[in-house]
Structure formats: C-alpha cells, structure tokens
Amino acid sequence: DTAVSQTPKYLVTQMGNDKSIKCEQNLGHDTMYWYKQDSKKFLKIMFSYNNKELIINETVPNRFSPKSPDKAHLNLHINSLELGDSAVYFCASSQTNYGYTFGSGTRLTVV
Amino acid sequence: SQKIEQNSEALNIQEGKTATLTCNYTNYSPAYLQWYRQDPGRGPVFLLLIRENEKEKRKERLKVTFDTTLKQSLFHITASQPADSATYLCAPNTGFQKLVFGTGTRLLVSP
Numbered sequence: 607d608t609a610v611s612q613t614p615k616y617l618v619t620q621m622g623n624d625k626s627i628k629c630e631q632n633l634g635h636d637t638m639y640w641y642k643q644d645s646k647k648f649l650k651i652m653f654s655y656n657n658k659e660l661i662i663n664e665t666v667p668n669r670f671s672p673k674s675p676d677k678a679h680l681n682l683h684i685n686s687l688e689l690g691d692s693a694v695y696f697c698a699s700s701q702t703n704y705g706y707t708f709g710s711g712t713r714l715t716v717v
Numbered sequence: 718s719q720k721i722e723q724n725s726e727a728l729n730i731q732e733g734k735t736a737t738l739t740c741n742y743t744n745y746s747p748a749y750l751q752w753y754r755q756d757p758g759r760g761p762v763f764l765l766l767i768r769e770n771e772k773e774k775r776k777e778r779l780k781v782t783f784d785t786t787l788k789q790s791l792f793h794i795t796a797s798q799p800a801d802s803a804t805y806l807c808a809p810n811t812g813f814q815k816l817v818f819g820t821g822t823r824l825l826v827s828p
Contacts, residue, residue, distance in 0.1 A: 610760075637814050649761070649806065649818040662815055696760050702814060705751055708760030 609633050612697045612709035619687055620717055627682045627712045629697030637661075638680035639698040639706070640672060649696070655680055656702070687716045719744045721819040723807055729825045730797055738792040738822045740807030747809035750783055750790050751816060755804045761818075764805075765792075797826045 612629040619625055631638060639662075640652040654662035655674040669685040680697060694713050698706040722741045730736050740750070749768045753761035767774045767783040767790065774781045780793040790809075794801050804821040811817045 641818075646820070647804070648820055651815060651817065654814055656814060661813065698760075700814070703749065703810075705763030705766050706753075706761075706816065707763065710760050711758075 610697055610699055610707050610709040612695075612712055614712060615710065616713050616715075618715045618717065621687055621689060623687050624683070624685045625687060625714070626684070627695055627697075627714075629680045629682070629709060631678055631697075631699040631707070633699055633707060635699035635701050635707070636677060637700050637702060638674065638677075639700075640680065640682050641696045641698060641708075643694045643696060643711070645693070653680075653682075684714075687714075689716050692716045719811060719817070721807060721809060721817060723805075723819040724822045725820060727823040727825055729827065732798060732826055732828050734797055736794040736797050736801070736824055736826070738805050738807075738824065740790040740792070740809075740819055742788050742809050745809070745811055746785065747811065750781075750807065750809040752779075752781055752790075752792050753806040753808060753818075755806055755821065761806055794824075797824075799826045799828055802826050 610631045637656045639654045643649045653672040658674045671683045674680045694711045696711050697709040700706045720743045751766045752764045755761045765781045767781045778795045782791045804823045806821045807819040808816040
C-alpha cells in the first residue's frame with residue numbers, strides 16, 4: 607500500500623561500480639523527482655519528470671541518468687560510482703503545484 | 718544568488734507552548750511555499766502549502782504565514798507535544814514544479 611516505494615533501501619558498493627535505484631508511485635501523480643540528501647541533511651533536487659518528460663535536470667554529473675518508462679516509474683542509474691556519491695537518495699511524486707509525497711529513501715554508501 | 722534560510726540551531730520548547738519557525742528567502746518570488754516534516758531515517762512528509770495570494774493557512778494545530786514583501790514564511794505549532802519533535806523544512810518553489818528546500822530547523826519539545 608506504500609504510496610511511493612523505492613528499492614533498495616540500502617546499497618553498499620565499491621567505487622567504480624554501476625548501480626540503479628528504482629522508484630514507483632501508485633498515487634496517479636503526473637510528476638516524479640529525484641532528490642539527494644547529503645551528510646549535512648541538505649536536500650537537493652537532481653531530476654524531475656512530468657508525464658514522462660524530463661523537465662528539471664540540475665547540475666548533476668553525466669554519470670547519473672534518470673529513466674521514466676511510464677508515469678508511475680522513475681529509475682536512477684549511476685555509472686562509475688565515486689565516494690562523493692554516498693548520500694541518501696529520495697524519490698518523490700506530486701500532482702502539479704501540490705505537495706510532494708516522498709519515498710523512504712535509499713542510503714547509498716560507496717566504499 | 719537564490720538563498721533559503723532557516724535557523725540552523727535547534728529550537729527547544731516545553732510541551733504546551735507554541736513553536737515558531739522562520740523561513741527567509743532572497744532573490745526570487747515563489748508562487749507558493751511548502752512546509753515539510755522530516756524524522757530521522759525517513760523521507761520528508763508534506764504538511765502545508767501556502768500560495769503567494771494567501772496570507773495565512775491553517776491545519777489543525779499548524780499555521781503558516783507567507784509575507785511576500787518581507788520574503789518570509791512563519792510556521793507555528795500550537796499546543797506543542799513531544800511527538801512534534803522533528804526537523805521542519807521550508808520549500809519555496811523556484812520554477813515550474815521545482816521546489817528548493819531549506820536546511821531545516823530541528824524542533825525539540827520536552828515534556
């Protein structure tokens with residue numbers, strides 16, 4: 607019954623690896639987002655998709671690539687992981703100009 | 718540059734009192750502003766949205782004000798309870814479907 611679900615919850619991986627995080631929402635929202643929360647708890651937007659179209663692409667390294675196969679899914683693929691990528695990644699969804707519903711986060715640790 | 722400022726120091730209050738949190742922003746004019754609550758290890762939870770043409774919004778014990786001249790929003794929790802202890806995030810929109818989050822203020826309500 608979870609509204610926004612992301613998997614996995616924890617991800618520990620070595621530098622240089624490629625990994626993906628998946629997100630699904632069952633709220634019928636038209637927009638989905640990826641946010642990164644660093645160790646200082648600052649929540650920064652990375653990407654946003656509205657009806658499967660990329661509408662926000664912040665200054666994020668090319669190693670990060672979002673993919674939205676349909677309105678209910680937004681995945682995040684990260685190539686060549688670096689130590690600085692360690693953070694909590696949150697997926698969220700919303701209807702246009704309304705409050706966001708966040709997932710519970712994926713804690714990525716790069717060793 | 719665009720900036721969102723919230724008190725970085727924790728706010729400690731006694732149960733039953735009113736907590737007031739401040740959010741100041743500079744260099745842009747948001748069409749709306751949202752407030753979220755975040756508990757440790759969890760995703761932010763949407764509380765209230767206030768639009769630029771609204772001065773005040775209420776929901777149960779919560780009240781938000783929005784002063785577009787002062788570029789400030791105040792968030793009040795009346796009759797605070799220990800269960801209200803959390804980090805509260807202010808998030809003005811800075812473009813179409815784009816929320817930028819402040820660093821949050823930690824609220825501690827003691828019995």
